Amino acid sequence: MMTIAHPTENSAFASSARITAIGSYVPEQVITNAEIEQLVDTDNEWIIRRTGIIERHKAASDQFTSHLAIAAVKDLFDRFPATSAEDVDAILVATTTPDMPFPSVASQVQQAIGALNCLAADVSAACAGFVTALQMANGLIMTGVYRKIIVIGAETLTKITDYTDRSTCILFGDGAGAVLVEAAASGAFLSSVATTDGSGGMQVYCNDDHKIVQNGREVYKWALSTVPDGVRKLVQSAGLQLGDLDWFVPHSANLRMIEAICERLDIAPEKALESVVRNGNTSAATIPLALDAAYKANKLQPEQLVALYGFGSGLTQSGLLLRWTLSSN
Template sequence: MTETAFVSRARVTAIGSYVPERLITNEDLERLVETNNEWIVRRTGIEQRHQAAEGQSTSDLAIAAVQNLIERFPAAAHGIDAILVATSTADKPFPSVASQVQQAIGARNSFAIDLSAACAGFVSALQLANGLLLSGVYRKVLVIGAETLTKMTDYTDRSTCILFGDGAGAVLVEAAADDEVGSFLAANADTEGAGGIHVYCNDEGNIVQNGREVYKWALTVVPEGVRGLLTQAGKTLDDLDWFVPHSANLRMIEAICERLALTPEKALQSVVNNGNTSAASIPLALDAAFKEGKLQSGQLMALYGFGSGLTQSGLLLRWTMIRA
């Protein structure tokens, strides 16, 4: 686990999200494979997931999420000098999704790249954003998690087709003022490449997952990782206001909370209404909580992404936003 003395200049100052209108309900899946609503909810907690329309791509979702952010926070559109998009489902190998976002919002002279770290991608992109701000070259970094996983889903595989959905979330990360300390307090990351056989894209372009092995891995590494973040920052679990894990499976989140001795009510999730949206799941959970008025400036939260790679990435931060 990579843990070093952490320095931050980063503050989250704006947020937005987007999910496609089209829904895939559990009842819809009953007509495709041998499953039912009761089994899906009992095993995963998922009630529905969103699906991109025909011809709607990951870049479309990412752009819509950023447009939502700018509608709420108009000043956010000015001075963006870097765009990072975490995704495993880019429209094509190139141009990048980030470059298409740059064109759509007119962010001239912006550094724009895609980041591929699967379900850990959004948190990894936040860590990278902090590094860009520390360089002093950048001041405003747009960080996006966007996925169209339904395009990679095999709807004849009952074990995986119930899980995945499409969506996008975006945050603006700005450099703190010269007399301020950044709100990112601690970070860690780790990759176990030998575990890549448990979640991968096959030659047909479909997601293949050994859910049992991923579950066992996550229940070990995520609680350890969260405790490590708190130790780095000199905090305890009692100080934590919110835990925001990758929303892979509601039952997995509940089990991780039990391992951490956290009440499930402290976990923010997006999986019930959106399914597993990989790199988009954490920003979707944050934005849902923001819209519900749950997030207050000064609250301490642990973001934790984990998934294919096997890759994990954690970030401890103070929430600094107030409602627009």
């Protein structure tokens, strides 16, 4: 069984950041399980039984990751009008599917929203990318130089999905989620953990044909054997217990995987927030999409304890424990 080093515990960092706004976007086109049935030897019942996925969204041929990221940020601005692009100090975009090697997706978001004198950078940490970018945002805020940072998870995975591979084409979709992270006198970020085991990195990779290749069985075994311990360390390093959690937000790779992780942690499945059922696996976007769906449904309330935990290709994991600070709609 694959093993990894214990996560690095960073609970000593000062609580100095909090999430103050959120937005999301998914493309209009939907790929149903019935459509997948027409492409490979599979069926709706098998897909749901194995993954829980009902449908996923697909970007148009002329729609790329930057477009999704920009739309998510504009949704954030529309819903939280007190937020101004002029006040944004940095933009971090977590993605493995940038429009092109350079310029960065973040720089395209910067130009589109008109954020002046703004740091802009992409973060490549696959399905752990959004949480990793949140950790980086907290570190930037701790310097005292940065006050407001937009963190985005955005992917167009359908553009690199092999629709002849029945083991992977059922999984992936496109989408984007964004949050505004601000400095605060009393921060809400409580603890973090992070680890990488590069020896297993090729269990999920993009091949020379620019298509996703995944050893799903091995990734599933790795996640179930390592993620629960990472989540425990994340919570315990803040002096808390798993029972204190109001919500658990793991990477939405597969609904059955989420259920299995919850079982190993003795967390009630209804405490897990997901985005996979209606969006598929959107890699770096799964966690912000799950957060925004829960926020819109008035599930997330101020002062609730929320554990975010991303994991995936690398093999990498990133966790962040926070107090939710946004009031309901």
